[in-house]
Amino acid sequence: MTTASPPPVMWAQRHAVVFLTVCLEDCKNPEIRIEPDKVYFKGTGGTEKKEHEITIDLYNEIDPEKSLKAVRDRNIEIMLKKKEDKHGYWPQLTKEKKKYHWLKVDFNRWQDEEDSDDDVVGGGGDLEEMMRSMGGLGGGDSKPSFDDLDPLEDSDDDDMPDLE
Incomplete structure (x- = not known):
């Protein structure tokens, strides 16, 4: 009997929320309990269609009722709403201060304590709107079109100068 391995997970945080991204492609109907x-x-899921399983013991408490999840083609995104009285920055995601091979920081979503709180959920932000924006290029199946971009001249196309 083989045991399920943990999927790759990226995390980031803001003042009032924690973002988790489970990096597993083509994962249909995953079981997620918050x-x-x-x-x-x-x-x-994944290229090998292997089974993955993980329990993440969180550093601090969250509000499961206000937390959201979205299963996408390329990953699963989870936004955990920190408990009202537990707002603030966590020194790490997990209860134990330990390095895990499956856990990485998502620097694209990270916001430091000193950064602006303009887009912080709970500071006037809307959880559903923030979750929609987490998808990247907008809702649905929209794909970027590169047809209207001008081709850039490539410096590699120039002749090489003679060697002296």
Whole structure:
């Protein structure tokens, strides 16, 4: 019997929320449980269609009722709403201060404590709108079109100068 391996997970945080991205392609109908002190994930996906499973014991409490999740083609995005009285920055995602091979920081979504709180959920932000914007290029199946871009002249096309 083989045991399920943990999927790659990226995380980032803001003052009032924690973002988790489970990096597993083509994961249909994963089991996701969000509890006040942990997140459980189980699903089959990736190029090898392997089973993945993980329980993440969180550093601090979250509000499962206000937390959101979205299963996408390329990953699963989870936004955990920190408990009102537990707002503030966590020194790490997990309860134990330990380095995990499957966990990485998502620097594209990270916001430091000193950064502006303009887009912080709970500071006037809308959870659903923030979740929609997490998808990248807008809602639905929209794909970028590169047809209207001007081709740039490539310096590699120039002749090489003679060697002296």
